[in-house]
Amino acid sequence: MKIKSKAKLIWTVTNNGCEKLGIDHIASTIVKNKLNAVRMTYSSLAYPNILKLREKITKLLANEDKQPADGKVPFLLSFVGRRALLSVPNGEITLENGVEVEIAFQVDFSACASMSTDSNAESKQFEVRVSSEDQLSTLKIGSIINISYGSVELQIVEIKKKSATELTARCIVENGGTLISGVDVHSQDMSRDLFPLLSDDEKTLRAGFSYLADFVIVDGIKSEQELFAIKAGILGENAPFSERHPSIPINKDVLETEALLPPRFLLKVDSKRSYELLPILLKHVDGVFLSRSELGIDEHPHNLPILQKDLVDRCNRMSKTIIIASELMHSMRLNANPTRAEVSDMANAAADGSDALVLSHEVTEGPNADLVAEVSLETLVNSEAWVEKKWHPFEMDKIPSDDDAVTYGAIRIAQQANVRAIVCFTEGGYTAMKLSSMRTPTEIIAITCNKKIMRQLNLLRSVTGMVLESRSQVERILNETKDILVNAFGFKKGDKFVFVSLTASSVSERNSNLFTLQEID
Template sequence: MSRATKIVATIGPASSSPEVLERIIRAGVDVVRLNFSHGNAQDHIDRAVLVRDTAKRCGREVAIMADLQGPKIRVGKFTGGKILLEKGSRFTLDAECELGNADIAGLDYKDLPSDVKQGDRLLLNDGLIVLAVDAVEGSKIITTVVIGGELSNNKGINKQGGGLSAPALTAKDMEDIRTAMAFQADYLAVSFPKSATDMELARQLANVAGAAHGHKPALIAKIERAEAIPALAEILKASDGIMVARGDLAVEVGNAAVPALQKRMIRMARDMDRVVITATQMMESMITNAVPTRAEVSDVANAVLDGTDAVMLSAETAAGKYPVETVEAMASICVEAERFEEMKLERDFVDKSFTRIDHSIAMAALFTAHHLDCKAIVALTESGSTALWMSRHRVRMPIYALSPKESSVRRMTLYRNVRPVHMQFSNDRDEALKQAEILLVKNHALAIGDSYAITCGEPMGAPGGTNMLKLMRVNR
C-alpha cells in the first residue's frame, strides 16, 4: 500500500453484508467505525465479529472504533412525523410535551430550559433551522423562527456558542462501553467531551470493563462542542487522539470558523504525539452519486496536506448507494495529495530536545533514513510508541511497525504512514532482526539491494525499551 493517510469507514445497512464489507476492506479501509447511535448491543457484537473475520480473510490488519452516542439533545416526535416551520412564526419547545405539532415540540433533553435564556439562539437539524429564544417559562422555551424549514422527528439541537450542561457520558454510553470492551474495540470515541475530566472518566470506565478481557482501548475525543476548543490541550493530554467532528462543531462555532480550527487541531495533535481523524461530510454527495464533487475532492486533499492521520466516512459507507466506490475514490485522492506534501524534517527538529532514549532513537531513525534515502524504516515495537513518534513527521518512505501484540498492531492501523505487521520476536536480537528482514522481503516490502533503518530494544520484549538503531542492506 503506497497510501500514508488512513481511511475510517462507518458500517451500516449498506456495508454490513460479508460481500460488501470485504470489498470496502480490500478497497482500502483501515479502521471500521461502529456507530452506537444506531442498533443494539448484539448488532455491534455481530458486526465486530464479522469485521475481524473479514479482515483476516483479506489478509489485512483492520481496527475497530466504537463511537459512543453521547447525550441526546433532540426534539421529540411529531404527529405525522414532521412539520414545516415558517420564518417569523412562534414555536415552543416543551420538556413535558409528548407529541409535537406545528406549534410545539417535545424534548429528549429535559434540562434544556435550564440551559438557555432570552436572546440565545438554538440551531436545529445541523443548523438548517434557527430559533431565537424569547422567553423561558418553566418547562417551556418560547422562540421565534429566524430560519425556517422542514423539521422531522428526533432532529438534533445545538446552542449557538455552546453552553449546554449535558454530561459527555450518559447511562447508555456506560453500558455501551461494556459492550465495546466485550469485543475488544481498539478505539473508543467519546462524543461531546468538554474537558479532560470527561476523557479521564471514559478511560477509567473502559479500563475497568476491559480488565476481564485483558484489554485497554485507545481513546478518541470527538471535538464537537464550543467549550472543547479552549480546553483542547488538556483534552489531548487525556486522550490518545482526537476527531475533528465538523458537524456539531460547525453548528456551535459557525461554519466559517471550522477550517482554521481544523488546521489548528491537526497541528496540535501532531505536536503532542496524538493521532487525529478528520470527519463529517467528506464525500457526502456520494451517498447518492457515483462520483464526488470537486469541492469534496479538495476537502479530502486539504486534510491530507494538513497532516491528518485519517479521513472518515460516515453515511457514505453506512447507508449510501456506493460504499465501495466511495472508499476507492477517497483512497485515490489521498494518494494524489500525498505526492505534493512538503517534506520539512529538518525544521521539525529545530529547537527540539528529547529526554527519552526510545524517543531519541525514533527521531534518529527518521533523520538518518531520510538523508540516506532508505527504502523503509522498520520498528520492532511492543506498544507501538516508536512507530507513533515516527509517524508524527513526514518522510517519503514507509514505516513498517512489527509487533508481537495483536492489540498494538491493530492500534497502529490508524497511524499515518505506518504499516503494522504481526510478528513474534525471538529473544535473541540478531535473530529477531533477521526474522524481520525475511518477513518484509517475503511481503515484498523490501528487495535485494534495498537499504533500511531498523530500531529495536534490548532486552527484547520490554515495552518502552527501544535503544538501538541499525542501518541495514538486504543482501540475500
C-alpha cells in the same frame, strides 16, 4: 489493485444501517474498498451488530495475505451520551426563511442509540428525539435550534410542555435549507454533556465493551476529573499510565499475542469548551477526534481552518493521533460527484498532517457509498504526492527530545538511502506513533507482539502493523522481521530498510534505542 493512501479513511456505520443494509453488505463495502477503520456508537442494542460486523470483516480478510485479518481494521466506539436526532416526514424537506414549523421533541434513548429516525408514516410533524430528559428541561422561548451543524437554524417562539419526556415547540425558520432525517440537532440550551452519565452509558462502562473497542471516542467532557472517571471506569481505578502510553499499561500482556488489552482514548473536540480544555486533557489521552462541523456551531467558520492547523500541529508534536471529521463529501449522499469545495476540504485536512479522516453515515450508508470511497481515496493520494515533495518537519537544532532525535535520524537516513520502508519494533506502539507523527513520506511497518496494538497502529498515518509471534533478542527480531518483509510485503534480495526501536537494542533490553540500515540477504 487499489491505490493506498498514507492518511487513513474511517467508515461510519450505524446500528440502523446494519439493520437496513445488512452486515454482509457493509462488511463487503469496507473490505472491497480497503477502508481502514470503522466508527460506531456503542450501546446494548448495537453490541450484537458490532460483534457480527467485526467477525464478518475478519472472515472476508482472512485469505487476503499473511497479515492476521483481525489486525487490519480497528473499531472506534463512542458512548451514546446526550444527543438529538431529527426525523422529518418522507425523509427530506426544504424550508424557506420566515416559515413557521412545529417540532415534537421527545425522549427516546433507543432511537438515539440505534440512529433510528424513521418518522411515523402518518405523521406530518417534525420530530427531534433526544436521549435524556434534562435536554428538554432547559429549552425555552428564544432558543436557537441548529440542524445539520447550523445549515438550518430555527428559533423557538412557543413551547407546549406535555410531560417531562415530551414537548412541542413552534419555531420560525431563521436560516432556511434542506432538512434530512437522521441529522444531528444542536442548541446552546440543550445539554451535550457526558456527565452525569445516563443509565445506559453506565451499563456500557460495565459491559466489557473496552475489549471490543480499539479506540474510545470521549465527548462532552467538562473537566480533568470527568475524563479520569471515564478512564477509571474502563481501565480500573489507579490504572498505571505514562506520557508515552496514557491508556495502555506496558507490562507482560503487551508481549502476548492474544492478550486482551484496553482501548486507547480519543478526546472529541466539538465545542469551544473542549478546545479550551486541550492543554489540560491532551496529555491524558492518546489522540484527538476533531469534529469541525460541531465546533463550527460555537466558532465562526473563518476560524476553523486555523484551529484545525493548530490542533494537527499540536498533536503531531506530542505524537498524538489526530482524526478530522466534518461533512466530508457530504453532497455525495445524493450526488455522484462531490463539490470542488469538498475535495479541497479533504485534501487540505490530509495535507495539514491528519492521521485519518472520517466519512459520516449520511454518505457511507447512502446510494453512492462505493463512489465516496473511491473519490476520497484518489483525493488523499493526489494531495499526499504534492505534500511529500516538500516534506521537512523541523530543523535539527529544534528537536525536543532524544526520542525525536533517534526517529528523525532514522527518517533522514531512510530518505538518503532510498529504502523501501522504515521498520520499527514497538511494544506498546510509541515508536510507531513517534515515526508517524513526523509525517515521513516513507512507508512505516510497525512490528509488535499483540494483535490489539497492531490494530491500533493501523490507524496511524503511513503505518502498517504486523505481529511478531514471540519477543526475542534484538538480533533475532531483525532476522524474523526480514522474513516478515519477504513473505508479507514482497521484499526482494537487496531491498533496503531502516530498522528503529526506542524500547530495546543490542546494548540493553530496556531504556535503550537504536536505528540501523539493513538489507534483505
